[in-house]
Amino acid sequence: MTKIKVYSNILKANDNIAQRNRKLFKDNKVYTINLMSSPGSGKTSLLEKTIALLKDEVKMAVLVGDLQTTNDAQRIEQYGIPVVQINTDGACHLDANMVESTLPSFNFREIELFIIENIGNLVCPADFDLGEEDRVIMVSVPEGDDKPIKYPVMFYQAKLLLINKIDLLPYTNFDMNRIKKDALKINPRMRILEISCYTGEGIVYWINWLKEQMKNKFTN
């Protein structure tokens, strides 16, 4: 009982800060995504592809969460866009407070698209609103087609599901119809795209989706 109360207080405090973050993004017309997946599904690879394809057209910045290293931020830094790394020192998710503390490092008047790469974890990040506009969840083919029914909260809240590593489909028994059916049962309005960050297949649909969101957001 006590545990639950502590946790609900933590979540309430988090939501208040998330609202402040959200207002700042909105005031500056920044479209913000919270990108979540298991460890090793390909979040950083997706960011690399996205930056390479979009950075001349869209002003981007990235916030990278990790438990310990700065490897992911280093991978992104070489593309020449603003990137900040949060090291959670063992914590299993980003929260709104961590995100808020990094915001002065960015000049949001010069940013149109802000992507937050969460900690690799299919459970805990789902509980913490960061102030993002939309959530994107990524699952990779070798993880198996049973992820939506086993981790439903993540899927319930996402606007888009990216199924990555489709280049490995011939070498696994992944059932594409099954995962789509299960995911849509949890969240019928979710869009689903099949991609491979390794071969580049399908990435264009993800880029188009991003542009579509940004257009809808700021022309209404």
Add this chain to the structure above:
Amino acid sequence: MTKIKVYSNILKANDNIAQRNRKLFKDNKVYTINLMSSPGSGKTSLLEKTIALLKDEVKMAVLVGDLQTTNDAQRIEQYGIPVVQINTDGACHLDANMVESTLPSFNFREIELFIIENIGNLVCPADFDLGEEDRVIMVSVPEGDDKPIKYPVMFYQAKLLLINKIDLLPYTNFDMNRIKKDALKINPRMRILEISCYTGEGIVYWINWLKEQMKNKFTN
């Protein structure tokens, strides 16, 4: 500050219960493993292979943790060994109390090997002692070779690292030397085995490792 105190109290309470579980396992000469990995690394597939190969020789039982479904337990049940499922209803790890609550369902006088399949998560389960004898961590090839440096706590505590899905090595840029080097830097005494639950390659070494542990434990 308050948050940290609450967490350390939770962990202390957990450790007390874990000690009770450990005593029960020891008194009954049950060798207990806490099996941990990301979602979809292949924990349940490993259990299926292990049971099929060992069940006529070793008396086994399995405890399966999952957020929601009973799919994993159903997969294991068909092999005819005792299996209990814990649904954490969204919680990101098993704790000693959850494990203790299931123990009356097992007849430990008739069990020599007890495997606890933890929630798919490379972060939170590391903090919670369940009363196990040894921890085994599994990483799969498509997750990437950077997992030890990004999630060091898990690796620091494990006795064995299983690198699964080596059948996918030809289709990825996974660096086997790098992951082994990084893992051994964190934990020089950890054993590392390469396996494929899909093709069966290397599984015999895992089975031999299990037998060796059980022999060493109960003949001294």
